Amino acid sequence: MSDQEDDIILSELNDEDLVAQMFDDLYDGLKDEIEEGVNLLLARDWTPYRVLTEALVGGMTIVGHDFRDGILFVPEVLLAANAMKGGMAILKPLLIATGAPRVGKMVIGTVKGDIHDIGKNLVGMMMEGAGFEVVDLGINNSVDAYLEAIEREGPDILGMSALLTTTMPYMKVVIDTLIEKGIRDDYTVLVGGAPLNEEFGKAIGADAYCRDAAVAVETAKEFMARKHNRMAANV
Amino acid sequence: MSQPLKPITDAQLSSEGLELRDNGRVLLIACGALAREILALINANGWTHIDLQCLPAIYHNEPSKITPSVKATIEKYQPEYAEIFIVYADCGTGGQLQRLCNDMGVSMIAGPHCYSFYEGNTDFQARQELTCFYLTDFLVRQFDAFFWRPMGLDRHPQLLEMYFGNYTTLVYQAQTQDPLLEAKAQDCARRMRLAYEYRFTGYGDLAATLFAVADNR
Numbered sequence: 001m002s003d004q005e006d007d008i009i010l011s012e013l014n015d016e017d018l019v020a021q022m023f024d025d026l027y028d029g030l031k032d033e034i035e036e037g038v039n040l041l042l043a044r045d046w047t048p049y050r051v052l053t054e055a056l057v058g059g060m061t062i063v064g065h066d067f068r069d070g071i072l073f074v075p076e077v078l079l080a081a082n083a084m085k086g087g088m089a090i091l092k093p094l095l096i097a098t099g100a101p102r103v104g105k106m107v108i109g110t111v112k113g114d115i116h117d118i119g120k121n122l123v124g125m126m127m128e129g130a131g132f133e134v135v136d137l138g139i140n141n142s143v144d145a146y147l148e149a150i151e152r153e154g155p156d157i158l159g160m161s162a163l164l165t166t167t168m169p170y171m172k173v174v175i176d177t178l179i180e181k182g183i184r185d186d187y188t189v190l191v192g193g194a195p196l197n198e199e200f201g202k203a204i205g206a207d208a209y210c211r212d213a214a215v216a217v218e219t220a221k222e223f224m225a226r227k228h229n230r231m232a233a234n235v
Numbered sequence: 236m237s238q239p240l241k242p243i244t245d246a247q248l249s250s251e252g253l254e255l256r257d258n259g260r261v262l263l264i265a266c267g268a269l270a271r272e273i274l275a276l277i278n279a280n281g282w283t284h285i286d287l288q289c290l291p292a293i294y295h296n297e298p299s300k301i302t303p304s305v306k307a308t309i310e311k312y313q314p315e316y317a318e319i320f321i322v323y324a325d326c327g328t329g330g331q332l333q334r335l336c337n338d339m340g341v342s343m344i345a346g347p348h349c350y351s352f353y354e355g356n357t358d359f360q361a362r363q364e365l366t367c368f369y370l371t372d373f374l375v376r377q378f379d380a381f382f383w384r385p386m387g388l389d390r391h392p393q394l395l396e397m398y399f400g401n402y403t404t405l406v407y408q409a410q411t412q413d414p415l416l417e418a419k420a421q422d423c424a425r426r427m428r429l430a431y432e433y434r435f436t437g438y439g440d441l442a443a444t445l446f447a448v449a450d451n452r
Contacts, residue, residue, distance in 0.1 A: 029391075075387025078394050115365050128436040139401055140365060165325045166347045177359030195298065 010036050015044065019055045026059030027066075029079025031086040038060040038087040048094035049101065056087050057129040062127070064214035074118075081122055088128060102133055104224045107149045108159035109137030116163035119192060122213040123159060130217045132157075143174050150187060156227065157220055161208075162193040172204035179205070188223040190216060245376050252289040259286035261448065262315075263309050265322035266301075268293030268373040269349065271446065272324060272410055272438055282449045292373065296385055298327030302335050309339050320448045322441075324348045344444050352440040353408050366403040367430065368429060372410045375420045383426070385400065395428065404430040410438060 007047050010033065014020055025033040026168045036058070041051045042190050063080045066072040072080075079234060106127055110120050135153050137145060150158055158178075162168040171191050178184040184205070192210040200208030207223060210216035243253060248267035255274070256262070267289040275287055288308060294300045301323060309319055321336055321343035336343045346352040350369040351359040372379055378447055383389055386398055405427060407420035417433060424431035 035295060073385075073387075075391055075394060078387075078397055082393075082397070113363075113365060117401060118397060121397075142267060165329050165349070168329065195327050197329060197331075200329060 011040055015041070015046075017190065019058070022055045023059040023062060026056065026080050026083050027063055027076075029076065029083050031083040034083040034087045035090060038090050042090075042094070047100075048091045048098055051089075052091050052095065052100075052129060053131075056091075057126075060084055060126065060129060061214070064212070068212060068214065078124070081125055084125060084129070088125065092128075101131055103131035103221065104156040104227075105133040105135070105153065106157040106159055106220065107135045107137060107146070107153050107155040109141040109159070110139040110161045110163075111167050111174070112140055112142045113170065114162050114164055114167040115139045117161070119163070119194070119213070120159075120161040121214045122212070123161070123192065125158075126213040126217050127220060130221065132220065135192075143170075143177050146174050147177065147181075150183075156224060157185065157188045159189060159190045159192070159216070161191070162196065165195045168193060168196055168200065169204075171206065175205045184210050188220070188227070190219060190223075192216060193229065203219070238341055243274075245373065246380075248289065248373075249292045249377060249380060252291045254288055256286040256312075259284050260317040261285045262312055262319045263287050263322050263445075264305055264312075264319060265289045266294070266326070266349070268371065268377075269322055269441070270294060271373070272441060276438065276442060276445050280446075280449065282445075285449060286316070290315050292377070293381070295374075295381060301326055302328050302331045304337055305332060306339070309335075309341060313339075318448075318451070320344075322445075331337060342448075344441065346410070346440065349441075350408060352444070353410065353436045353438065354434070355436075355439045364404075364406070366401060367406045367432075368399065368402045368404070368427065369406050369408055370409050370420055370423060372413070372416055375407060375423065378419070378423045383447070399427050399429065402427070402429055404432055406434055407430045408434050408436045422443065 010018060010021060018040060022034060022037040025037065028176045035057065038051055041055060060080065063072060063077060067077050069132060108120060108124050110117050124136050128134050131201045135149060137149055160174060162169045162171065175189060189206045190208050190210050191206040196209055210219050239255060248270050252267045253270050261284055263273060263285060265287060270289045273287060290304050305321060305323065311320060319341045321341055323332055324344055324346040325332060326348050332343060344352055346356045349371060353371060389392060405424035407417065412435065421431050
């Protein structure tokens with residue numbers, strides 16, 4: 001964000017300034033700097049979970065807000081996501097090893113006939129950042145692929161993505177199959193993609209349409225909170 | 236239909252659109268990316284009763300703007316015309332444009348997008364090409380303005396894999412036989428690191444559709 005970055009030596013910054021600098025570096029999509037910052041914080045005895053939530057997710061939240069507000073555009077968001085991915089690659093095994101808190105589990109994939117995965121990948125990464133375990137099925141997923149995955153993984157949330165008007169109706173095929181099998185209510189179904197809208201999400205029987213990755217995270221958290229409340233009420 | 240007073244530029248079609256209205260009884264509301272092909276059909280067939288109003292072609296990159304803009308244009312001109320026909324396919328509107336047309340009593344060209352109707356909707360659907368990226372004559376000429384620069388690939392070439400990693404082939408659907416455009420399309424494929432395929436489509440379903448509209452006097 002500033003021209004002074006060349007002069008900044010990350011290791012010489014105190015924790016507060018380092019995190020602030022990492023916010024800037026995420027915003028500017030500087031993957032090497034993010035990886036360095038993550039390693040520095042870990043070396044200063046920050047837990048992996050704290051690095052994730054305070055440094056990476058905090059920075060990506062600003063990116064998400066500025067994207068929503070039309071200040072940042074897709075290329076900049078992708079660069080920031082790529083930088084965050086670098087940090088996540090370091091943190092992910094450590095988060096598992098240290099038993100970091102898990103908000104919930106999501107299976108996510110692009111529907112059959114569709115190879116577009118930019119939005120899906122952003123959602124997956126932001127969900128991981130928010131503490132969800134994410135199982136990414138990739139692109140071009142048949143109803144069988146979704147069914148096998150949810151049976152195998154037992155997620156809380158099923159996420160489906162489509163970029164094409166021709167492929168988005170396939171989401172209904174998946175949801176209808178869940179209904180036929182009597183398992184629809186076992187999962188929160190979130191859908192997203194450029195040609196979708198809230199009306200479409202309702203029409204196909206999804207729990208929610210998510211406009212972007214930040215909304216997906218907030219929506220997923222809300223549904224998890226409701227689920228926990230229901231479970232608590234039933235105890 | 237009136238004729239353009241000065242040469243039409245792709246930049247104008249991209250950002251402003253085109254208005255060629257006179258005393259026609261039929262108005263085509265179309266994507267600016269189709270303007271040259273529609274004009275060629277109108278002029279070749281002497282369809283003097285047809286006027287043309289094109290919206291900015293750059294809406295290709297922001298499909299959410301298409302339906303409201305078409306709606307406003309229909310509302311503006313409907314009292315002046317016996318018939319209005321929409322020369323947009325679904326074009327990423329997720330069915331909203333079709334619903335608008337149904338609500339406002341106008342018809343639109345069939346298909347998910349121009350790549351499909353240029354090839355012919357039936358043939359395009361039969362191909363089931365998941366991993367192809369399509370360019371038309373207009374989009375070959377406007378490749379940098381519509382794709383390369385808006386996607387930030389001029390500034391951040393490392394994003395290429397994130398955008399096009401799942402694609403295999405660039406298909407140039409040619410409306411005209413133009414060696415210069417073909418060379419440019421081939422270069423686009425090289426820049427995107429995709430295989431290249433040339434496919435002459437002509438105007439496909441666009442021609443048949445507009446003949447039907449023109450004949451419905």
